[in-house]
Amino acid sequence: MKWLKAALATVLTLLIIYALNRTFGIVPALGPFLSPYEGFWRNGEQVGDFESEELTLHGLQQPVQVRLDSLRIPHVFAQNDHDLYFAQGYLTAKDRLWQMEFMTHAAAGRLSEVVGDMALEMDRYQRRMGMLESAKASLKKLQANPKSRLAMDAYSAGVNAYISQLSPADYQVEYKLLHYKPEPWSPLKISLLLKMLAMDMTGYSDDLRMTNVLRKYGPEVIKDLFPDYPFREEPIIPEGIKPDFTPLPVPPTPADFMAQALSHALERQKPENLGSNNWAVAGTKTANGYPLLASDPHLGLSLPSIWHAIQLHAPGVNTFGVTIPGAPGVGIGFNEHIAWGMTNVGADVLDWYEITFKDSTFQQYRHNDQWKPVRLVVEEIKVKGGGTVVDTVLYTHHGPIAYLPNETAFRSRNTPVGHALRWTGHDTQNELLALYEINRSQNFPEFRKAITHWAAPAFNFVYADSSNIAIVSNGLFPLKWTGQGKFLLNGANPTHDWQGWVPMDQVPAVLNPDRGFVSSANQTPVSPKDYPYYLGSSFAGYERSARINQRLTSMTQATPDSFRLLQTDTYSFVPKNVLPTLLQLIDQASLTAEQKRVYQTLASWNYHYDANKIAPSVFEEWWQNFAQAVWSDEFPADQFKAPARDRLVQMILQEPTARWFDDVTTPIKETMADLANATFRAVADSAASGEEKEWEWGHAKNSNIRHLAQLPGFGQKLYSGGSANSINALNGSHGPAWRMVVQMGPTVKAWGVYPGGQSGNPGSPFYDNQLEDWQKGNLHQLLFLRSAEDRPEQTGVVWKLKGK
Amino acid sequence: MLFLLILLLSLIAQLFLPWWSLAVVCFLIAAWKARHGGHAFLAGFGAIALLWLGAALFWHFASEGILTERVAAMMTASSTILLFVATVALGGLVGGLSAMSGFYVRRALG
Known part of the structure; x- marks a missing residue:
């Protein structure tokens, strides 16, 4: 009996301890997590926790001084490049280690290791897209250059110097929650982050859905509804500027090809509001006579913030701006001579090739009238609390075969056809070297040379120095025949292969245009009339760029504050262009009193998407429903691409009797007015019956900023104006992830803000301390120090780092 | 005495060792000092609950x-008080059970 009691009590105790020491699905390991001696309680932080101190770090060559300003942005003063990037790695890890590692795990298809099998399909997708393979291939290129190699190695050593100081109680709270520990940093992870950036910006396509449209409606409808150049456009390169180079011959368009019918694919659709703005005006248009530059990249917003701000000072370099946590150098920023920013180009740099296999062993595929061998890459995905899932990815010379028509069939190895992926993300260049050289550039020729190392994602690089402004749509662009890659391509036909590249000195670019400003908002880079190469046919709508250009054209005596106001402008050309016409279609006599009220709200709207207005919510709801009513019968979204907004606007204004307005699922023939009236009434009724507060745009659009791992309680709801097609492109959880304004001149001055804060620790006041100013549209002046001794009163905390 | 010993020694253990070291401390000290099962449980529960409450409040x-x-908010607790209660109860339970096991094992050994 005594023994029984002892055994029972001991076994029960051990079981409880075991259960508390491990995770169950989303339930954290409660023992270590709740223990106030090592768990989350230890992660709280206060403003006063930061004090001046001396730190000894193994690996530093000479002493480094780090000065922290009131936003806790570090200003690093090093005596050589090695120490500069070592310190950057150390400081970034101190703020953001978990985020850096989580992002590289996501890129590499390794999330299952930390969250379990719920991430397995996501991981498999990353592997199938060749992310890990291409990161490994790119790493070789990054390491071949001594400068980028030094930056990567020193940065990684800095991160590892931080990791080696940690005890489990010091781990960031997310590690405790998911119950794992950081692994050493490595240059491969830096390469992975660059691939992730390319994937975010360019890893999508419409090729399959477009092919389905082609199969169903034929080339005439494609030409009509999916034109290569939009109805309304204001290209980045002002129209009429002719190229000053001798173009390469463009490959001839091969005979028509139509891929076999497919119902689905691992195809990511292009998100509509994946956009960004940047612009610069010449000194002739500014108050102080020197150029001004603005940049606000739009990304999926999350906490910890996507960006981390830093100033890097060493012999030969003094640069300030935001960085991708985990990669060395400054991404968007300025130095003492130049300023730069990026927006996504959105060119068609990802294509799918239909593959013909020789037999069911899938060892060989057809190309150029020969059978060529497939290369097999075995991917091992480790799963937390489980075993290892082995996945074999087939590679052709195009790229990996990411998709096979039926996954069950794929595993049982009897699928005849797959599609191979060709994507610039798989081509190697040295983006790190590009950043290294941009950070040190003093003039436009140096800048232009630096960006030739930048392959993917292609960016519209805006540039300003004290007397010039420029914009360059730069990156690797495949040399395509017009329309190549709009549909699925034939993997057996060599004329369908990518035939080479647009030379880097022939990408769309303009320096000091007559109109006195340059700008980009992801629209078509250049009119096909002014440019010999085909870059793609599906760019962001012209509305944001039109607003930017309208305001910049009328701007004189511009100040940094004019740019701040422009960055937070909520006006949209979408309602401006269609709402008056749509309202005219409404049969007012038949409206109820409440519907009339909603009608009036819309009729008196000034097209500003302000947070406290009702009209934007009503319009957006109506416009979405109307577009849906027009297209969803002929182009159901699960298989077909619906024509772009631009084409619908054109139809409303110029082709009111187009056949597409008829709902083909009903026997009667609907007109544009029928659809407009029906959708308006439905939306007006819903608006009239809802709570007024809920229809305020700031609430209705449901903007929020979430934690990177979607942890509830670690994010925040937002209340702010703007829309996907306004300059302030805040919509859902997408928006301006960094707003920067730089005033050029003998003394460069800059302002910036981002939604979040320097710290990645949800228990720190610096986790989201800039969020409110960002929502209100305020900017912080950035403390750009000229030397380690400059303005000592501006930085309260100084860390002296020295080697061992 | 049992309570104070557990309080002191498990505090020291937790400052340097993983959280479950408190169970080892409770087990051994209760095996040495406890008079009966209830005494062991209460002393273990009370000492660890106090240690966890104190540290949680401090941080x-x-x-x-x-x-x-x-x-x-993440754990969908309606207030932070609940989080304190959960922390204290969990620490106390592990402390109490391991202390009780220690006492029973010693008694079984004679």
């Missing part, structure tokens, strides 16, 4: 409770 106030609120 909570030292950081103005920013994280306590976020974690409470």
